[in-house]
Amino acid sequence: MRMSDAEVTSELPAGLSADRTESMLQTGQMSPIRIPREPARTGDQGGAKEASGAEAVAPEVLELPDDRFGDRELSWLAFNQRVLELAEDADLPLLERVRFLAIFASNLDEFFMVRVAGLKRRIATGLAVTAASGLSPRQVLEAIGSRAHDLTARHAAVFADQVQPALAASGITLVHIDQLAEGEQDRLHKFFRKQIFPVLTPLAVDPAHPFPYISGLSLNLAVVVRNPSTGKEHFARVKVPGLLPRYIAVDASGKPRRPEDVPDDHDGPTSFVPLEDVIARHLDYLFPGMEVVEHHTFRVTRNEDVEVEEDDAENLLKALEKELLRRRFGPAVRLEVAEDITPGVRRLLVRELGIAEHEVYALPAPLDLRGLNVIADLDRQGLSYPKFVPVTARQLSEVESATPTDFFSAIRASDVLLHHPYESFSTSVQQFIAQAAADPQVLAIKQTLYRTSGDSPIVDALIDAAEAGKQVLTIVELKARFDEQNNISWARKLEEAGVHVVYGVVGLKTHCKLSLVVRSDPDGLRRYCHIGTGNYNPKTARLYEDIGVLTCDPEVAQDMTRLFNQLSGYAPKSRYRRLLVAPQAIRPGLIARIDREIENHRAGLPAWVRIKVNSIVDEATIDALYRASQAGVRVDLVVRGICAVRAGVPGLSENIRVRSVLGRFLEHARIFAFANATGEDPEVFIGSADLMHRNLDRRVEVLVRITDPEHIAELVELIEFSADDRTASWHLGPDDRWTRHHRDADGQPLADLQETLMARVRRRVAGAR
Numbered sequence: 001m002r003m004s005d006a007e008v009t010s011e012l013p014a015g016l017s018a019d020r021t022e023s024m025l026q027t028g029q030m031s032p033i034r035i036p037r038e039p040a041r042t043g044d045q046g047g048a049k050e051a052s053g054a055e056a057v058a059p060e061v062l063e064l065p066d067d068r069f070g071d072r073e074l075s076w077l078a079f080n081q082r083v084l085e086l087a088e089d090a091d092l093p094l095l096e097r098v099r100f101l102a103i104f105a106s107n108l109d110e111f112f113m114v115r116v117a118g119l120k121r122r123i124a125t126g127l128a129v130t131a132a133s134g135l136s137p138r139q140v141l142e143a144i145g146s147r148a149h150d151l152t153a154r155h156a157a158v159f160a161d162q163v164q165p166a167l168a169a170s171g172i173t174l175v176h177i178d179q180l181a182e183g184e185q186d187r188l189h190k191f192f193r194k195q196i197f198p199v200l201t202p203l204a205v206d207p208a209h210p211f212p213y214i215s216g217l218s219l220n221l222a223v224v225v226r227n228p229s230t231g232k233e234h235f236a237r238v239k240v241p242g243l244l245p246r247y248i249a250v251d252a253s254g255k256p257r258r259p260e261d262v263p264d265d266h267d268g269p270t271s272f273v274p275l276e277d278v279i280a281r282h283l284d285y286l287f288p289g290m291e292v293v294e295h296h297t298f299r300v301t302r303n304e305d306v307e308v309e310e311d312d313a314e315n316l317l318k319a320l321e322k323e324l325l326r327r328r329f330g331p332a333v334r335l336e337v338a339e340d341i342t343p344g345v346r347r348l349l350v351r352e353l354g355i356a357e358h359e360v361y362a363l364p365a366p367l368d369l370r371g372l373n374v375i376a377d378l379d380r381q382g383l384s385y386p387k388f389v390p391v392t393a394r395q396l397s398e399v400e401s402a403t404p405t406d407f408f409s410a411i412r413a414s415d416v417l418l419h420h421p422y423e424s425f426s427t428s429v430q431q432f433i434a435q436a437a438a439d440p441q442v443l444a445i446k447q448t449l450y451r452t453s454g455d456s457p458i459v460d461a462l463i464d465a466a467e468a469g470k471q472v473l474t475i476v477e478l479k480a481r482f483d484e485q486n487n488i489s490w491a492r493k494l495e496e497a498g499v500h501v502v503y504g505v506v507g508l509k510t511h512c513k514l515s516l517v518v519r520s521d522p523d524g525l526r527r528y529c530h531i532g533t534g535n536y537n538p539k540t541a542r543l544y545e546d547i548g549v550l551t552c553d554p555e556v557a558q559d560m561t562r563l564f565n566q567l568s569g570y571a572p573k574s575r576y577r578r579l580l581v582a583p584q585a586i587r588p589g590l591i592a593r594i595d596r597e598i599e600n601h602r603a604g605l606p607a608w609v610r611i612k613v614n615s616i617v618d619e620a621t622i623d624a625l626y627r628a629s630q631a632g633v634r635v636d637l638v639v640r641g642i643c644a645v646r647a648g649v650p651g652l653s654e655n656i657r658v659r660s661v662l663g664r665f666l667e668h669a670r671i672f673a674f675a676n677a678t679g680e681d682p683e684v685f686i687g688s689a690d691l692m693h694r695n696l697d698r699r700v701e702v703l704v705r706i707t708d709p710e711h712i713a714e715l716v717e718l719i720e721f722s723a724d725d726r727t728a729s730w731h732l733g734p735d736d737r738w739t740r741h742h743r744d745a746d747g748q749p750l751a752d753l754q755e756t757l758m759a760r761v762r763r764r765v766a767g768a769r
Contacts (some may be wrong), residue, residue, distance in 0.1 A: 246371030
């Protein structure tokens with residue numbers, strides 16, 4: 001059986017809090033697993049007969065074991081372990097290994113700030129329930145602690161035992177200040193007095209000075225000083241200023257400087273001294289007349305997730321600003337201390353911060369290896385990946401001329417499939433919006449913004465369009481985690497320029513990536529659309545792998561017009577033909593297609609499912625994939641991050657193959673492909689949604705069906721190549737362990753997906769010359 005076109009109704013409901021929703025999902029009060037199996041009528045709200053008309057089919061129900069789901073949190077830690085394994089790979093350029101160490105540290109910080117903090121909060125409030133994996137909340141927390149302790153120790157060892165010596169051999173040394181020559185120390189002493197000392201603020205602790213508040217992720221010195229007159233010891237805290245460089249560079253001449261001031265053409269030896277080490281050496285400046293008895297570095301991680309009850313907030317922007325102020329005062333969830341800390345100082349920190357002993361991580365200095373990014377940014381010949389310059393998409397660069405490509409003519413000629421970062425974001429999406437803003441024939445622009453860069457040309461173009469008198473609507477998602485303050489700033493700037501700014505639907509994050517341009521063409525009004533898998537952020541578009549499509553297809557244009565009206569006004573029921581829209585339609589739409597593959601396989605027709613996502617946790621979708629595997633349908637999953645699927649388990653998932661690709665670029669595209677009865681005309685969607693509860697239940701997400709045969713073939717081939725055993729990747733085994741496969745039986749490197757795609761676009765450009 002194949003798909004027929006049909007319209008569906010989608011209603012965006014009022015949302016629930018994240019904790020409440022997750023609790024209801026896990027307890028069964030709002031179980032996503034209970035999807036109706038009877039055929040849905042056209043127009044049923046959220047039914048399985050969706051855009052492209054997949055009808056719900058009742059597959060044979062097979063018993064599924066209780067232990068069929070991997071644990072979400074432990075799977076995330078396994079993902080970060082894969083990042084660490086890249087840092088351990090001696091075949092990678094050295095400074096890229098340094099960057100992977102920094103990425104691991106940054107990832108783990110966010111995991112503790114959000115996931116661990118959230119789990120602790122739910123346990124404390126009694127909202128925590130047994131996870132789908134079968135682990136109790138406390139079992140999950142204990143397993144996280146054990147695994148995180150192992151990984152952080154391994155992370156520190158990789159740096160100290162492998163990467164740091166390799167850096168020294170390449171003329172980049174990380175040293176203590178007393179390892180510098182006397183002349184270098186003198187220069188650094190002057191640098192301290194002029195550049196560092198004026199910024200420092202020592203905070204004493206005594207009856208007149210309570211223990212100071214320690215902000216999350218700040219690096220600090222715990223200092224014990226003694227009054228030589230009385231012999232009494234006192235505790236003090238010195239915060240290492242976050243606005244100062246994490247490391248001080250000292251070149252061969254002995255001149256200290258900020259790392260960013262090291263010349264790009266400097267290939268000579270350079271030493272880097274941790275800022276906290278420089279401060280510690282000069283503590284007598286901060287405590288004159290006192291004896292410095294001991295000092296140790298420490299760092300606190302706090303709950304930094306943001307919660308806003310939108311129903312009670314008259315103005316979401318103001319409510320969120322207040323909540324961001326509270327973020328700094330969240331409860332502590334992790335304490336990192338230098339491993340040489342004395343028991344007395346450690347006990348004091350544990351007591352004052354309200355931390356349990358098992359939440360203390362004793363590590364070798366330096367703490368906070370996120371700071372290694374400044375080392376990774378050094379421009380040293382042969383120590384980083386070779387430069388790669390993205391190319392302009394073929395349909396946007398076929399004609400060589402002195403004038404820019406007419407995007408509207410190119411899109412009218414055919415849909416344009418974009419694959420970033422191999423194809424340039426700036427010469428495609430960014431230029432599309434800029435051209436629309438400058439074109440006098442453009443009447444309106446409608447745009448979603450979830451995350452964008454600090455100096456966004458996208459925002460500038462929208463402002464230019466509004467100032468030129470065009471109708472401009474922007475859906476700004478204020479609740480994009482850790483980008484809230486940035487988005488508040490842009491929302492205000494846009495409003496001041498006359499842009500209509502709205503914040504989406506109450507209770508739901510607007511996560512879809514959409515741009516709609518209304519233009520007066522010679523033959524009448526036409527709507528031009530961009531739908532993508534990634535944010536409208538020119539900076540991350542150079543590092544994130546994403547897919548997008550530019551089209552003026554009337555069905556897509558009508559669908560997007562309806563959705564924007566739904567987001568900005570009151571349109572609770574809207575019909576879509578080419579889109580699947582969460583929170584109502586994506587889960588049942590995908591499950592209906594998986595079930596259809598089962599029926600096609602039983603009928604002897606070609607049947608397979610191929611999915612590429614960042615994460616897959618949704619139990620209902622996973623169960624549908626298990627049923628497909630049991631029926632004999634081949635399922636390929638390419639999952640960069642969290643994966644709750646158990647692959648290759650006899651009787652459950654032996655037909656499911658799970659791969660994970662990590663590398664130079666962050667794999668970010670979401671693609672959903674189904675054989676669709678023929679195998680020669682698959683049904684393929686791209687979009688913003690991962691297979692997680694938050695995406696399917698608490699966000700406005702969009703998938704668009706791709707119709708161009710060339711584009712369909714390209715997307716299916718991308719998943720096939722990613723999952724191929726001859727491509728370097730991590731394989732998920734039936735024991736829930738990920739194993740890296742990057743060499744063949746003869747020890748030769750397997751094909752690198754990203755290198756292959758870079759070489760492909762280079763050849764295309766060379767062939768066009």
